[in-house]
Amino acid sequence: MGYKVVIADDEAPAREELAYLTGQIPDVLSVVTASGGMEAVRRVQEEQPDLLFLDMDMPDLSGRQVAQLLAELQPGLKIVFSTAYDQYAVDAFKLRAFHYLLKPYDEEEVAEVFRELRKAAVPVTPKPAAAGGGCVKLALEVEGGIKYVFPAEVQYISKEGKHVLVHTGGGAYPVGYTLQELEQKLAPYGFFRCHKSYLVRLAAITELKSWINGAYDVRIDDEAGTTVPVSRNYVKELRLKLEI
Incomplete structure (x- = not known):
């Protein structure tokens, strides 16, 4: 199984760095970028991605606003919020974020997102109870x-x-x-x-x-x-x- 990814960030260096890191993940099929909130919404509707990396602080629409819009348009989409400020963590979890990343990005933390994505896709089989x-x-x-x-x-x-x-x-x-x-x-x-x-x-x-x-x-x-x-x-x- 492969994953389609959209990355939304108004800062080009951060956007490009994350695109590079996700592109190194073996089962990532495609990476599409957006430079703002409205473009992120359009890209998600066009690409139907499995995962959206979403900057919390963008000039046209904030990450929160984008997430609220997509909750109605793409309810199954998994969102990873990214920001340089950890005070947004509570907002991210209230919006039921799949994951949360702090800038600057760490290669291992990005890889962990995809490990959790694979884990979430595998149905859990209950262990049979031992005798007695x-x-x-x-x-x-x-x-x-x-x-x-x-x-x-x-x-x-x-x-x-x-x-x-x-x-x-x-x-x-x-x-x-x-x-x-x-x-x-x-x-x-x-x-x-x-x-x-x-x-x-x-x-x-x-x-x-x-x-x-x-x-x-x-x-x-x-x-x-x-x-x-x-x-x-x-x-x-x-x-x-x-x-x-």
């Missing part, structure tokens, strides 16, 4: 013994110093596993590595909130309204897993 999988529980260390909980009772897991703690509605419990081991064991149960020190159960997330430097927090569905950090590198994949 409905009774599988996680062993937590408690005073005088072991407490067993279903994965659905776990809200998130944190690494604090040398200790890994499993957080449930009943408290935080140490476990004898590393965070990486728990990531592998709990992957079939809807857990996601959102930060180098955190795993979170996707069903326990109620809100994604912007923080600083492109990082985000997620709010957990518990009485304390706990927030868990999300590294910038994980935000896009997290949204793909959370959203319809």
Whole structure:
């Protein structure tokens, strides 16, 4: 499968640089450029691309305006917003952007857009449950013994110093596993590595909130309204897993 791309940016150097980088991607079939918002809308209607790289700040129509127009004209189009200013990140996510790039462009980040595009195109096949999988529980260390909980009772897991703690509605419990081991064991149960020190159960997330430097927090569905950090590198994949 190949991809058709439209790039909209009123700055010629940025437009040409991104056209070059996307042209190096093996499965990109065509790259068409536009120097403004209205031209971007026309190009999208003419080319029917799979992906639109859209500058947020253009003189005739802003990236937001273009995205709002195309939401009606081309509802299946995936949009990657690009800008030199990271304060536009929140607007980009509110507009359900597929991805968000900061200028100057990084070759690896551009390549990551297409890796995620390929991943989004592959249907996820649920893993068959192991025999007796409905009774599988996680062993937590408690005073005088072991407490067993279903994965659905776990809200998130944190690494604090040398200790890994499993957080449930009943408290935080140490476990004898590393965070990486728990990531592998709990992957079939809807857990996601959102930060180098955190795993979170996707069903326990109620809100994604912007923080600083492109990082985000997620709010957990518990009485304390706990927030868990999300590294910038994980935000896009997290949204793909959370959203319809």
